[in-house]
Amino acid sequence: MQYRRNRHLQRLAGILEIPQDIVLDLPRITMLGNKQLLLENHKGIIEYTPSLVRIKLEQGELIICGKELTLGNLQVEQILVEGTVEEVKYDT
Template sequence: MLRRKRNLQSLAGLLEIPQDIVLDLPRITMLGNKQLLIENHKGIIEYTPSLVRIKLNQGELFIQGSDLTLGNLQAEQILVEGVVQEVKYDV
């Protein structure tokens, strides 16, 4: 499995393809502590105004804060808005 992953990384580099696409990795973009955009997710596990748990291909993403809301819900993309205090990637 590890060898295949390395081969895919090498292939992505040669073909100039982003590794997140080839390796099915999430893309996480944060704008200050107000917005967090998660692309290539596998679904929402838990949602409260102080905690959002998102399933990823490998593990979970924990977002803690206050007044958290979900916006722009799409099959491959979630926008979390509010005051983000902590982001934890658990594999």
């Protein structure tokens, strides 16, 4: 049922020329090398240490591993992770 709903929303987004991340409530991840990661459309921080950041998403979580990780630009639906990003995992 969920798959069918998502297919309809994808088609609607294409017809209306709306980005799918908005219609399907998907996260948008933007990286600047391995120094910055900007995550939009998150649901909150699960865990934060200087070597690990876990962020809740609509479906699952994003796990960021690295060195000297810091959180900056915290907003309602946007997080900036800075430091040396070594690994990014999307866990559903």
